[in-house]
Amino acid sequence: QGSQIQVNVGDIEPVKAKIESENDKIALALYAMGTGAMDYSNNNVNELVNPDESLWKWVSIEGEVKRTKGLTSF
Numbered sequence: 475q476g477s478q479i480q481v482n483v484g485d486i487e488p489v490k491a492k493i494e495s496e497n498d499k500i501a502l503a504l505y506a507m508g509t510g511a512m513d514y515s516n517n518n519v520n521e522l523v524n525p526d527e528s529l530w531k532w533v534s535i536e537g538e539v540k541r542t543k544g545l546t547s548f
Contacts, residue, residue: 484508 486508492501506512520532533541 486505489501489505489508492498493505503512515534524530524532
């Protein structure tokens with residue numbers, strides 16, 4: 475703990491252009507992640523969906539970065 479993780483998807487403008495020209499759903503997801511639109515860490519319903527993590531263990535961005543040593547699968 476104590477370290478900060480920064481999510482960097484690179485230059486967002488080409489991704490935005492691809493969304494507009496090709497209606498690319500993957501590009502749309504990358505754009506949403508890169509702009510923070512998918513960050514629900516402070517406003518979520520995790521307990522409603524998966525009470526006490528009884529169905530599965532939630533994976534945080536921090537946990538995924540540690541698991542992959544900062545590499546992505548994109």
